[in-house]
Amino acid sequence: MKGNKIAKNxxxxxxxxxxxxxxxxFSGFIPRLQKVTILTTSDFQSQIAPYTMSVTIGGEKQKIExxxxxxxxxLVKYLKKRNGNASTLFLTxxxxxxxxxxxxxxxxxxxxxxDQIATAWCLGNHEFDLGTETLGNALDYATVPVIVANMxxxxxxxxxxxxxxxxxxxxxxxxxxxxxxMTPTLPIISNVGENVTVDSDLEGVxxxxxxxxxxxxxxxxxxxxxxxxxxxxxxxxxxxxxxVIVGGHSHTLIETPIIVTTPDGGxxxxxxxxxxxxYLGELNLYVGKRGIDHYKWTLHLLDENVPTDPxxxxxxxxxxxxxxxxxxxxxxLIDLDARKITVRKKEAKMGNLFTDAMxxxxxxxxxxxxxxxxxGDKIYPKGEITTTTITEMHPFGNSIVVxxxxxxxxxxxxxxxxxxxxxxxxxxxxxxxxSGSFSQIAGLKITIDISKMPQQLSSDxxxxxxxxxxxxxxxxxxxxxxxxxxxxxxxxxxxAGGGDGYLTLKNLPDADKDFTYVYLIDALYLYIKxxxxxxPEIEGRITILGE
Numbered sequence: 001m002k003g004n005k006i007a008k009n010x011x012x013x014x015x016x017x018x019x020x021x022x023x024x025x026f027s028g029f030i031p032r033l034q035k036v037t038i039l040t041t042s043d044f045q046s047q048i049a050p051y052t053m054s055v056t057i058g059g060e061k062q063k064i065e066x067x068x069x070x071x072x073x074x075l076v077k078y079l080k081k082r083n084g085n086a087s088t089l090f091l092t093x094x095x096x097x098x099x100x101x102x103x104x105x106x107x108x109x110x111x112x113x114x115d116q117i118a119t120a121w122c123l124g125n126h127e128f129d130l131g132t133e134t135l136g137n138a139l140d141y142a143t144v145p146v147i148v149a150n151m152x153x154x155x156x157x158x159x160x161x162x163x164x165x166x167x168x169x170x171x172x173x174x175x176x177x178x179x180x181x182m183t184p185t186l187p188i189i190s191n192v193g194e195n196v197t198v199d200s201d202l203e204g205v206x207x208x209x210x211x212x213x214x215x216x217x218x219x220x221x222x223x224x225x226x227x228x229x230x231x232x233x234x235x236x237x238x239x240x241x242x243x244v245i246v247g248g249h250s251h252t253l254i255e256t257p258i259i260v261t262t263p264d265g266g267x268x269x270x271x272x273x274x275x276x277x278x279y280l281g282e283l284n285l286y287v288g289k290r291g292i293d294h295y296k297w298t299l300h301l302l303d304e305n306v307p308t309d310p311x312x313x314x315x316x317x318x319x320x321x322x323x324x325x326x327x328x329x330x331x332x333l334i335d336l337d338a339r340k341i342t343v344r345k346k347e348a349k350m351g352n353l354f355t356d357a358m359x360x361x362x363x364x365x366x367x368x369x370x371x372x373x374x375x376g377d378k379i380y381p382k383g384e385i386t387t388t389t390i391t392e393m394h395p396f397g398n399s400i401v402v403x404x405x406x407x408x409x410x411x412x413x414x415x416x417x418x419x420x421x422x423x424x425x426x427x428x429x430x431x432x433x434x435s436g437s438f439s440q441i442a443g444l445k446i447t448i449d450i451s452k453m454p455q456q457l458s459s460d461x462x463x464x465x466x467x468x469x470x471x472x473x474x475x476x477x478x479x480x481x482x483x484x485x486x487x488x489x490x491x492x493x494x495x496a497g498g499g500d501g502y503l504t505l506k507n508l509p510d511a512d513k514d515f516t517y518v519y520l521i522d523a524l525y526l527y528i529k530x531x532x533x534x535x536p537e538i539e540g541r542i543t544i545l546g547e
Contacts, residue, residue: 032288033286033287033288033293034087034171034172034173034174034286034287034288035083035084035087035284035285035286035287036087036089036171036174036176036220036284036285036286036287037079037080037083037084037087037088037089037282037283037284037285038088038089038090038091038222038244038246038281038282038283038284038285039076039079039080039088039089039090039091039280039281039282039283040090040091040092040093040246040271040272040273040280040281040282040283041072041092041093041096041273041277041280041281042092042093042094042095042246042247042248042249042251042272042273042274042275043093043094043095043096043124043248043249043251043274043275043276044072044092044095044096044110044275044276044277045095045096045097045098045099045126045275045276046096046097046098046099046100046101046102046107046109046110047067047068047069047099047101047276047277048068048069048101048109048110048113048315048316048319048320049067049068049069049101049316049320050065050066050067050068050071051065051066051067051068051276052064052065052066053065053066053067053278055301064303064304065303065304066277066278066301066302066303067276067277067278067302068277068302068308068316069109069110069113069277069312069315069316070308070309070310070312070313070316071277071302071306071307071308072113072117072277072280072302072312073113073116073117073308073309073311073312074306074307074308074309074312075280075300075302075306075307076090076117076280077117077309078307079282080117083284086171086172087171087172089119089120089169089171089176089178090117090118090119091118091119091120091121091122091178091222091224091246092114092118092120092121092122092224092248093122093124093224093225093226093246093247093248093249093272094121094122094123094124094125094126094127094182094226094248094249095124095125095126095127095226095248095249095275096110096114096121096124096126096127097110097124097126097127097129097130097135097138098126098129098375098395099375099391099392099395100323100388100391100392100395101319101323102126102129102130102395103130103395103397104319104322104323105319105322106130106134106137106138107127107130107134107135107138108137108138108141109315109316109319110138111138111139111141111142112141112315113312113315114142114144115141115142115143115144116309116311116312118144119144119145119169119178120144120145120146120147120167120169120178120180120224121142121144121145121146121147122146122147122148122180122181122182122224122225122226122248123135123146123148123151123163123180123182123226124182124183124226124248124249125182125183125185125186125189125190125226125249126190127190128186128190128191128192128196129190129191129396130191130397131191131193132153132156132158132159132191132192132193132195132196133158135158135159136156136157136158136159136162137158139159139162139163140162142162145164145167146162146163146164147163147164147165147166147167147178147179147180147224148163148165148180148181148182149165149166149179149180149181149205149206149208149209150181150182150184150198150199150200150201150202150205151163151182151186151196151197151198151199152196152197152198152199153195153196155195155196156193156195156196157195159196165179165180165209166178166179166180166209166212166213167179168213168216168218174219174220174287175216175217175218175219175220176218176219176220176221176222177209177213177214177216177218177220177221177222178221178222178223178224179206179209179213179221179222179223179224180223180224180225180226181202181205181206181223181224181225181226181227181235182198182226182227183198183226183227183228183231183249183431184198184199184200184202184227184431184432185431185432185434185461185501186198187461188434188437188457188461188498188499188500188501189372189434189436189437189499189500190499191494191497191499200431200432200459202227202231202235202431203235203238203239206223206235206239206242207239207240209221209223210239210240210241210242211241214241219287219291220243220244220285220287220291220292221241221242221243221244222242222243222244222245222246223235223242223244223245223246224245224246224248225245225246225247225248225249226247226248226249227247227249227431228247228249228250228252228431229247229250229252229254229258229270229272230250230430230431231430231431232245232247232258232270232272233258233260233270234430234431236260236262236268236270237260237261237262237263238263239262239263240262240263240264240266241262241266242262242268243268243269243285243291243292244268244269244270244271244283244285245268245269245270245271246271246272246281246283247270247271247272248272250272251274251275251340251377252272252274253272253273253274253279253299254270254271254272254273254297255299256297257269257270257271257283257295257297258270258271269283269292269295269297271283271297273299275377277302278301278302279299279300279301279302280299280300280302281297281298281299281300282297282298282299282300283295283296283297283298284296284297284298324387326386326387326388326389327386327387328384328385328386329385329386329387329389329390329525329528329529329532330384330385330528330529330531330532330533330534331382331383331384331385331532331533331534332380332382332383332385332533332534332535333382333533333534333535334349334382334535334536335379335380335381335382336349336350336353336379336380336382336393336536337349337350337379337380338350338374338375338376338377338378338379338380338393339377339378339379340371340377340435343371343374343438343440344371344372344420344435344436344438345371345421345435345438346542346544347440347538347539347540347541347542348371348374348440348538349536349537349538350374350393350440350536351369351371351374351440351441352440352442352536352537352538352539352541353524353527353534353536354367354369354373354374354394354440354520354524355367355368355369355440355441355442355443355490356442356527356536357520357523357524357526357527357528358400358442358490358492358520358523359442359443359490360523360526360527360530361400361490361516361518361522361523361526361527362400362402362490362516362518362523364402364443364488364489364490365443365476365477365488366410366441366442366443366444366476366487366488366489366490367441367442367443367489367490367491368413368414368417368439368440368441368442368444368489368490368491368495369439369440369491369492369495369520370417370436370437370438370439370440370492370494370495370499370500370502371420371435371436371437371438371439371440372434372435372436372437372438372500373394373396373398373436373492373494373520374393374394374440375392375393375394375395375396376392376393380393385528385532385534387525390521390524390525390528391521393524394520394521394524396494396520397519397520397521398492398493398494398519398520399492399493399515399516399517399518399519399520400490400491400492400493400516400518400519400520400523401490401491401492401493401496401513401514401515401516402488402489402490402491402513402514402516403488403489403491403496403505403508403512403513403514404486404487404488404489404508404512404513405486405487405489405504405508405512406483406484406485406486406487407474407481407482407483407484407485407487408483408484409504409508410474410481410487410489411471411474411481411483412455412464412467412468412504413439413489413502413504413505414439414441414444414446414471414474415454415455415467415468415469415470415471416437416439416455416468416500416501416502416503416504417437417438417439417441418438418439418448418450418454418455418468418470418471419433419437419454419455419456419468419470419501420433420434420435420436420437420438420439421435421438421448421450421454421470421544422450423450423451423454423546425451426454427453427454427456428454428456432457434500434501436500437500437501437502439542441541441542442541443476443477444474444475444476444541445473445474445475445478445540445541445542445543446471446473446474446475446541446542446543447471447472447473447543447544447545448470448471448472448542448543448544448545449470449472449544449545449546450470450544450545450546451545451546452469452470452472452546453466453468453469453470454466454468454470455467455468455470456468457501457503461501461503462503463503464503464504472545491505492520493515496508496513496515
């Protein structure tokens with residue numbers, strides 16, 4: 001009896017095996033899904049120390065402390081341990097250098113951070129703000145692959161050999177190809193010098209990278225980009241084969257991944273986690289034989305509940321202790337709005353403060369500065385202004401240049417600022433419009449009609465292809481602009497060198513440029529100190545029609 005029972009159990013087991021095998025044969029074998037974790041930051045901006053931010057919790061706004069290199073490293077290491085080091089990638093999408101920490105240490109603190117935790121690093125435009133030598137020196141400390149596919153640095157000694165187009169990483173038996181893309185406006189909005197070139201054909205470069213990485217056997221392809229979310233969507237809609245885009249440049253906090261249908265009917269997942277490491281993104285991909293089966297995107301708020309990394313805490317403390325202490329400069333009676341939507345779109349109180357300070361510092365009646373040079377991207381509440389506040393408002397260290405312009409040239413400069421505004425009938429590719437070039441002004445009153453033709457640069461950004469017709473009226477000291485008169489105008493050295501596409505200023509002969517070497521940050525310091533308490537107002541300097 002016992003032997004019969006054993007035989008019966010064996011027979012049942014064999015039947016079950018046969019049934020499973022049959023089902024497998026006729027339905028198609030479904031392999032086990034493998035998880036790949038992608039951790040992300042974008043636009044870190046040298047924010048190695050924690051800072052305060054307003055958030056809404058339970059329907060109420062609260063100020064909390066967020067960010068900092070120690071929390072970034074601590075959370076990344078925790079998530080790598082939880083998800084598996086071998087199956088976790090950390091990708092950063094650029095603008096990781098900027099501000100006082102960058103100016104003090106040349107990007108080395110952030111480079112140390114990425115070397116601890118990163119898999120690949122796509123550069124952003126602000127990495128070039130202090131020139132190629134400073135960036136090259138920082139990259140001497142990097143072992144993490146630095147990737148940009150549409151940039152050629154082979155003729156720049158400070159960078160040659162330090163930047164590559166792409167990298168391949170293995171996660172289990174999955175081969176992942178990763179390539180980087182830089183904004184085509186890099187030569188306009190930063191200090192790349194004469195030896196660095198950027199290919200503006202993002203679609204062509206992306207398609208070429210996909211083909212190259214596929215030929216090398218890549219199962220999943222990730223683009224790490226510093227081009228902004230709108231351009232990300234455009235690329236995804238035109239190029240097949242990009243599974244994921246980890247974006248930057250536009251400071252977009254994407255709470256739900258953007259899914260774009262590719263030309264062949266596939267899908268591209270687009271994610272981005274804002275700026276300054278207030279959040280860290282976690283994208284879990286579940287990959288099978290046919291690619292990504294499903295995914296999950298999580299934004300981790302880097303608040304006090306996040307574990308910190310002891311080594312990074314010590315590194316941050318070391319560098320912060322080397323920074324000069326802040327000094328009280330003066331007081332503002334009003335809130336100062338430094339948000340991008342204000343300083344890059346219309347006359348701003350901050351813009352008037354900046355340009356009035358420039359005029360006073362160098363003795364001109366007229367000043368023009370690019371809105372992109374006003375930083376902080378927040379509202380500074382009324383009250384005390386310190387050197388730290390001023391440095392946040394203008395982290396670049398630009399100096400003031402007094403230029404001599406004919407009325408005709410002055411209008412051409414103002415057209416450049418007006419071209420920063422987009423309109424419904426705009427003939428330009430959105431990827432070529434840099435909002436940072438919008439002009440904040442002093443000593444002038446101008447009217448801009450954005451329904452009219454904007455100024456446009458040539459494809460190589462070396463000349464003005466279309467002069468522009470948006471600036472319909474210019475008053476100087478209450479009088480109409482005289483096209484033949486010579487005007488002295490204070491600008492910053494970035495735009496004087498052609499930054500933000502101000503080619504009219506770039507092409508002026510040296511005889512018409514007076515490099516004062518008065519730093520804009522010092523001009524702000526003295527103006528606020530001499531006029532405290534300050535309360536800049538909207539004065540009708542800029543009127544915009546056709547919005």
